[in-house]
Amino acid sequence: MTESRRSILKKMGATGVSLGTVSIAGCFGGEQETEEYDRPVEEDLPEERRIERTFEHMAYTEEYSPNRYATNELVVETVGDVLGIDYEMDIGEASVLDDREAEGDFDFFTYTWESEQGGDPDNVITFRYHSDGQRNFGGYSNEEYDEIAEQSRQEYDEDARQELIYEAQELIGELRWESQYLYNEGLYGYNTDVVDEDSVIVDGRLRGTWVTWTEIEPGPENDDGMVATNNWDATNQLNPFDQMTIGPARNVTPTLLMHDTFIRYTEEYEQVNWIAEDIETVDDTTIVVEISDEFEFHDGEPLTVEDVLWTYETILETEPAAYLTSVTDPLESIEQTGDNEVTFHLEEPYVPFTTLTFWQTPILPAHYWEEILDETDNHDTPWEVSFGDDRPIVGSGPFEYESWDQGEQFIQTANHDHPIAPPNIETRVQRPLSSSAAELEALEQGEYGYLDYWFGNNEELADRIEDEPHLGMSAELDNMREATWMNVEEPPLDDVPFRQAYHAVVADLQPVFVEEIYDGYGETGHSPITPMIEFWHNPDVPGFEGGPETAIEILADAGYVWDEDGNLYAPE
């Protein structure tokens, strides 16, 4: 009998389970396989205690991410078997599932999400898990946790804040609002004829090569210094006031390359001053920033304090959706306090202002934007301004706008006068192709210098790199973790032991995810913050090791029982 990939993976998962706790009743194979677990069984259980409902596990399509699809398949089948619940996959397109998540219309939802933003873990700690968090779609609520999260936003002492973030992770681990599958590694292929191999430095924590563009040198066969790379999709928005230029990488990357911000991060993930020459936190709500006078916009005008004031004041006045949480909410006012100095007054202490906000907010040329807003009458809605070849984006960043063929490619030329990071290459082209096979071929043929993103099969990329001497690859743990989020508003998902038991089963499958499904490109772990964010990552988050035995023990201790057919019943 030919075994399915799912059966093989399930077997591998089962071998990770302690043999003393599980008896395998039948042989695996096809849909006939059954397992029996050492569970407390009772007879004549009242029907009202039976957990009868079908749990739906929302997941993206197999085409979207074959590896993630395989992990979900394995989880749904194994968890359903071990816990004795009716559990099935609910596959859909991102536009549908994301909307359902935002409306709280889900039981379980798996995707890959970052552990930090702008170097700060606030997007996990507060955005996601504070009871008022803007990304809290699962109904997570715990008073003790809320207090820790609030303190972590206000604690400017880094070591003290680290302790709070550690505590928060422990509590998230204990409450099991999310169940991690693995910490992902990003794979970055490059063509050594197009780019100099030694100059390619990938920072997995910042997902891609974009942050280290200064390191990219043309390779031996690249006379014109033009380097092209891929992306998930074509660039569709370049207006820095629009929500989409702070979200998807297809827009974030070119936007950050065309503009400068107060701070940036090195490949060692150290925060460095960029436009800001000095940042001083005077007190919990007052931050003074000294502006460098070395920056110039692409049209030759100097970047000054007026531009900083205009950018932040425009955001405060018009409240673009993009900056609601990072600027509009925390910032009360901004004022010029010296020739090259501005002072920010915050509504209340907000530590991510000097990390996330200063990293994310591009300083825009006031003279250029005023002219555009006058012309288009968009003073109240700057995000509605369209940009294109007849109205290019002007910034001060290391790359300038060259041309944009919508849906096809976006071309940027080097700003060799950039005071901190003049690029080594002449031209950067961002151009998607519609399949990973075509992307791989384009890399081999030298059409791409490197792949900034790889959504195809890891093994396929690794094999091709190995076969072709002019190709190279770097694999780095990035800032993402693949995990399942639970909606805790309905029983039994509102019960902590149930969620802990769930994670106990998933944790046992983690080695299979990493080794078999992701071909070794990843790491196991139990914290929502990946080990790549070393300073914030707590390695001692409870993981409930022990597999199905632990899961059953947790549930039994909490009063759950099973009938003779293996169906789960809630505690009395």
Added chain:
Amino acid sequence: MLNRKYLLQRLALMGISLFIVVTLLFFLFRQIPGGPTAMMAPGALPEDVRQQVIEEHGLNEPLWRQYVLFMTNLVQGDLGYSFYYGQPVSSMIASRVVNTLALMISAILISYTLGIYLGAHLGWIRGTTLERVEMVIVLIARSTPVFFMGLFLLYIFSFQLGWFPVGGMRSVGASADGAFQTFFSIDFFHHLVLPVVSLSLFYTGLPLLLMRNNMLEVITEEYIETAQAKGLSRRRIVFVHAARNAILPVVTAFAVAIGFSIGGQVLIETVFSWPGLGREMVDSATRNDYPMAQGTFLLLATLVITMNFVADILYTYLDPRVSVDGESE
């Protein structure tokens, strides 16, 4: 003769058809699960941001008010702004539609020219071994899914032999000043070859088979025998006397093909990463980008309805027995 009353009736019917299509499109797209905010960032947007984006796009208004606004703008020629691109739908469509037309018109012209010629030829040589061999080839080309043909050609001529690019409409980093440079350059034609060949192999089958079948009827007509008796050359009989009368259904098929060409060939545009309107139609529907989806489908509907009308008019010129009021004499 053109009948004015009939023409006005047809134009009115076209208007009613378009109104129904537009209304259906408006409500159908809003029934698609999911919402337009989902494509604005990976994962769901924070709740307050989501609400603000919904308000910015006027999606918090009652549906009937959105419909009235949409229809009012449409009458004024304003298709609105794409949620996804933040640009006027009309300019987005304009930039995509030329790419699609360049691809599709090339393929359709090649297909119909070849199809008409070969169909007439096959009809004339009916029953010969050559006809049977050619028919098998045609049927294979017609029954092979066009995306499969595209993938096959891409694999052989691009991935293996490296003769043609892996996708796109021009080389990496190439930019053009104006439409002429874009569509009349060696680089563009180099990128055009594989997708056009893939499409042409598929599309040639229909006009060829239509032409052949009609030729089989026409060549039994008395005027063909008369032409033969007059000692006219075979070429003249086939292409001047017989083909002209066999071509009518092909004209209809051609007009409809031109109409549908605006929608492109989604699969071919995807296989060859062609930045055309076909992919955009599908993507905009998937992304719940209502203005863009409505605009692209409206354009498609308009063209199909118009080309059907044009085909009816053309009939009267090609076959005097057909009158413009739709009745045969």
